[in-house]
Amino acid sequence: MTDSTAERRHELSSFLRARRERTSPSDVGLPGTPRRRTPGLRREELANLAGISTTWYTFLEQGRDVRPSLQVLTAIADALRLGEPERAHLIMIAADETHPGEDSEYLAPEVADVPKMVNPNPAYVTGSSYDLLAWNDAAVELFPGAIDAAKPNLARWIFTNPAARDALPDWPVVAQGLLARLRTNAGKHPGSPRFQRLERELRTSSPEAEAWWPRYDIATSQAGAKRVRSRSGQEQLMTYASFHVSDQPEQILTIYRPA
Template identity: 70%
Template sequence: MTTTDPRLERRRELGAFLRARREHTTPRDVGLPGSARRRTPGLRREELAALAGISTTWYTFLEQGRDVRPSHQVLSAIADALRLARPERAHLRALAAEDDAPLERHEFLAPEVADVPALLDPSPAYVTGSSYDLLAWNAAAAELLRGATDTTGPNLARWVFLHPLARDVLPDWALVAQGVLARLRTNAGKHPGSARFLRLEHELRAASPEADAWWARYDIATDRSGIKRVRTAAGEERTLRFASFRVADQPEQVLTVYRPD
């Protein structure tokens, strides 16, 4: 049986993240002159290395997933050069950490947490796991996310991208879907080589052109609060406020609660 070295997978994920961010950072973003003749999207490796004050060869090793270990100062310099936002900086540090933790972690939902959504009825509420599995929900959430809880092992990302009702429920589907995928992509980066995340990635990318295009961008997002438009089964559009809360003992599990705006 072949085993995967978690450190190797983490270095590969680090390289993929750096490359994606570099290709989405334009010369204008960092005060460099542009050129119509540029073949490389975004910054060239040598340009980023110069901005970060490191050698091009050493930076190239990072993108290639070589066994090099950047210091906190170097990571900060690269983050500054790429103009990374706070969540992206945290993701960069997490990927650069040497961690031999198991790639698969059991998604155990404590009974006292599983009971919370029912206590919040009639406000829609649900708990998602690290790969966006729906671990617990109340009747109001099942009514709000029509079709999402009708299958065995329901998954919010799978519903958003693959269920035919999702685009009807979500008038701002593209915006919501990009946010869901960015948060899923962020979590997947913390579990390099995880069969659970890889299966979900392959399923979404194979069936959804949007998921396939957006996954390669490697956008980073964290759970948040905000406002979301939804459409009921009767065709009525409603605006709901929502807030997300991490479970203290399982920080990758998130309770999300909605209420009318």
């Protein structure tokens, strides 16, 4: 068994266990009992709901050498009441393929030029692990300190730089959302040294990241609104939209404007 296969099975195990423990019996129409040694559903309860054997599901959650079919994965997703992003993530990490973890990402020059083209609206391009690959001056002003490092990374800034908490009045919400998107991407790259290093750094440096990472929240990039505080202390509401780069779908262009 290759290292990447072991990592993929571990990722699948972690995701299934996290979702099972967060699904209560009442969520799936089962009667609750006053004494439960573990949170959420028991393995046998989930297996019964999915129509598979408890032993087989246990092997799957333990990272053993079992290969679930799409039909079985769908049944498990139905039993756990997974939403569409979570279903897609489950199928992705259960796929029997490898994802090499390159240490850096190539950004096409045409894409790198886009943030400068939309000045004075703040804009930047992030890679799969939220390295900042391109940005404009307005983004530097909007998120102070985020692009000062030799290799800037949005997740590292949010969780390890105090300036992020000053710039983002709703920091807990923003930080949880970004970590969920990073966790989603990390699951697609099991064994990637780049993701592993970033995970260790965030969890070592931030008690919030250490508490939230095992929850295995799933999220995808989308449009929305965010409160931002300037260096002078003035707050404003900014709307934003995120766009996938067509030939590099894990690279995201994000553009802000005042609401």
